[in-house]
Amino acid sequence: DSVYAFSRTGGGREYVVAVNNASAAKTVELPVESRGSGKFRFLYGGSGKVRAKDGRIEVTVPALSSVVLRAQNKLKRPSVRPSVSLQAPEAGATGTVTISADPGRTAGARVVLAAQVGNGRWQTLGSADHAPYKFTQKIPDSVAAGTPLRYKAVVVDRAGRTASTLADTVTGQ
16 A cells, blocks of 8 residues: 565665555565565664564554665575576567566566667666566667667676576567
């Protein structure tokens, strides 16, 4: 309802931020990467610790306020190296197209997608840190049919390791 929350990793630890825009306190259950019996300590907006259970924490966010928590323990280094697959638009695509990336089992992945029209400069279309990893691109009407379109997806795991892939297609008529 009124709570917006997200988590990020930095320095090997997970941080959770939750903001409540309601005039009453709200208790929410949030997914976290710190599985098992990981504990989170309040850095702002609360006190004490919250224990993760089955990949979730329960937090009460004060009215018209926010909380920030940090995992007590560092996240384990991912055992699987990152990977990424890319689904470019079908050949002949025109107008606004959707491009999908899949980081597979890469936990805590961030995917950055870039596109190149013809021999033009690569342009970043965006980044996503959660599913669905979908991006859109508007192909201008001025782009001639048969112009090559190239897409590059780069995934970065929470340990800073990267993987990338390319996909090619052509514009429609």
